Amino acid sequence: MAESGDLESSIIKTFRNSGYRATPQRIAISRYILSTHEHPTAQKVFSEVKKDHPTVSLATIYTTIKALKDMGMLQELNHPQSETRLDPNMEPHLHLICSRCERISDWMDPEMEDFIARVSDEADFVVTGLRFDLKGICKRCRDGGKGDRSLAAAGESSSAKDADYTAVKV
Amino acid sequence: MAESGDLESSIIKTFRNSGYRATPQRIAISRYILSTHEHPTAQKVFSEVKKDHPTVSLATIYTTIKALKDMGMLQELNHPQSETRLDPNMEPHLHLICSRCERISDWMDPEMEDFIARVSDEADFVVTGLRFDLKGICKRCRDGGKGDRSLAAAGESSSAKDADYTAVKV
DNA sequence: CTGCATGCAAAGAGTTTGCATAGCC
DNA sequence: GGCTATGCAAACTCTTTGCATGCAG
Numbered sequence: 202m203a204e205s206g207d208l209e210s211s212i213i214k215t216f217r218n219s220g221y222r223a224t225p226q227r228i229a230i231s232r233y234i235l236s237t238h239e240h241p242t243a244q245k246v247f248s249e250v251k252k253d254h255p256t257v258s259l260a261t262i263y264t265t266i267k268a269l270k271d272m273g274m275l276q277e278l279n280h281p282q283s284e285t286r287l288d289p290n291m292e293p294h295l296h297l298i299c300s301r302c303e304r305i306s307d308w309m310d311p312e313m314e315d316f317i318a319r320v321s322d323e324a325d326f327v328v329t330g331l332r333f334d335l336k337g338i339c340k341r342c343r344d345g346g347k348g349d350r351s352l353a354a355a356g357e358s359s360s361a362k363d364a365d366y367t368a369v370k371v
Numbered sequence: 372m373a374e375s376g377d378l379e380s381s382i383i384k385t386f387r388n389s390g391y392r393a394t395p396q397r398i399a400i401s402r403y404i405l406s407t408h409e410h411p412t413a414q415k416v417f418s419e420v421k422k423d424h425p426t427v428s429l430a431t432i433y434t435t436i437k438a439l440k441d442m443g444m445l446q447e448l449n450h451p452q453s454e455t456r457l458d459p460n461m462e463p464h465l466h467l468i469c470s471r472c473e474r475i476s477d478w479m480d481p482e483m484e485d486f487i488a489r490v491s492d493e494a495d496f497v498v499t500g501l502r503f504d505l506k507g508i509c510k511r512c513r514d515g516g517k518g519d520r521s522l523a524a525a526g527e528s529s530s531a532k533d534a535d536y537t538a539v540k541v
Numbered sequence: 542c543t544g545c546a547t548g549c550a551a552a553g554a555g556t557t558t559g560c561a562t563a564g565c566c
Numbered sequence: 567g568g569c570t571a572t573g574c575a576a577a578c579t580c581t582t583t584g585c586a587t588g589c590a591g
Contacts, residue, residue: 222565222570243556258573263556276537279449284555293537297496308494316486317505317539324478326467327513330506330536335487340495366500367446367463369487392545392590413581428548433581454580 208232219272226250226257230265234275235289240296240305242284278305278334293317295333301342308335336366378402389442396420396427400435404445405459410466410475412454448475448504463487465503471512478505506536 212231213223221227229250234241241249247262266287269275278286278296288296290307293314297306313333321328382401383393391397399420404411411419417432436457439445448456448466458466460477463484467476483503491498 217566224565224571226572256573259555260557260574261572264571267557273538277451279451281447281449281455285451291537293539295490297494299496300499306494308490310490312486312489314539316482319482320465320478320480320505321507324467324476325510326469326476326505326507328505328507328539329470331539332502332504332506332536334502335490335496335498336500336502337491337496337498343497366502367461368443369463369484369498369501387591394546394590396547426548429580430549430582431547434546437582 208236215272215274216268219268221268221272226254226261227265227268229254229257230262231269231274234266234269234287237289238307240278240286240288242286244284246287278332280334293331295335297339298334298336299339299342300336301338304339304341306339334366337369378406385442385444386438389438391438391442396424396431397435397438399424399427400432401439401444404436404439404457407459408477410448410456410458412456414454416457448502450504463501465505467509468504468506469509469512470506471508474509474511476509504536 209228209232212228212235216223216227216231230246233246233249239245243259243262243266246266247257247259250257250262266275266277270277273291274289276288276291278288280286280298286305288305288307292309294307294309295313297308298304299306317328317331320326379398379402382398382405386393386397386401400416403416403419409415413429413432413436416436417427417429420427420432436445436447440447443461444459446458446461448458450456450468456475458475458477462479464477464479465483467478468474469476487498487501490496
């Protein structure tokens with residue numbers, strides 16, 4: 202991609218401005234996480250980065266993730282019975298999580314901030330952060346039949362995971 | 372409490388209707404989880420139930436939680452860098468999570484369903500479950516100063532955990 | 542009585558940490 | 567060159583599983 206150089210130099214600047222050293226491993230890890238939209242797991246980052254840096258270790262992945270979180274570049278998404286996934290989108294948004302293909306899509310909604318502001322006001326609760334996930338079936342999986350399970354945990358039924366979200370009558 | 376007998380017999384019925392045996396341990400575990408509003412961890416359930424059933428094991432806590440989830444009585448709430456917490460409220464609602472005292476309060480909002488229905492429609496995504504958390508500072512902690520950290524992880528700064536929620540400008 | 546549930550301990554998964562070496566600044 | 571970051575492996579935390587015994591139905 203044409204702008205990979207731009208991304209890379211901005212990553213280097215960000216690390217140095219925060220007092221971190223910009224090592225090749227950190228740059229590669231950050232470049233992958235910040236440019237993908239697939240909300241990867243730490244293991245996924247590990248296997249992707251290993252293609253270019255075969256000696257990289259999982260410990261370095263986790264340390265770099267922690268640094269990126271510390272610098273406000275990244276947040277983590279936890280779900281019951283599944284690994285933590287990473288999200289470089291720091292704007293208020295919600296997640297559409299497909300039970301079938303395990304894909305996580307971001308959805309920006311203009312009304313969300315108003316909604317939150319009203320709840321914050323009514324509940325007398327000063328909101329500093331949010332996390333909004335909708336679980337369900339994406340259009341692609343409804344159209345395409347079985348869907349792409351490449352990101353799904355092998356052999357695990359997705360309906361079991363649905364039990365961890367408040368049911369919504371459809 | 373006066374209705375503990377009612378809760379107990381309804382727990383027994385629920386287990387038997389689903390083909391589970393209603394053992395004293397399961398009844399005690401379920402009674403505690405279903406009647407508390409503090410969204411306990413498995414460890415908290417363990418220590419509470421041990422008061423009446425000193426020989427109960429953590430494995431039984433976890434298998435009972437799994438049974439309750441299976442019966443649709445319970446969901447789990449995961450947050451980065453903290454243990455899974457339990458929520459017996461199965462109605463669509465959102466969570467107000469205080470960074471200071473670690474308390475989790477439920478908030479029912481009449482507009483939430485409309486909001487979700489609209490997103491579902493616009494995104495062409497069939498919603499089956501939801502998870503909506505707001506992180507911030509509760510009124511009690513703002514009024515009372517330091518707040519009650521009895522549920523907070525010892526020695527851990529709560530600001531670190533805030534990094535895992537999309538920042539909201541206040 | 543029959544078979545599921547319990548309690549114990551050990552295994553598992555994901556993540557973190559300790560330490561000697563490597564390499565950024 | 568000083569000092570942080572790396573890579574390896576071992577430790578850690580939370581959760582799950584295997585198995586012999588116990589007890590609900």
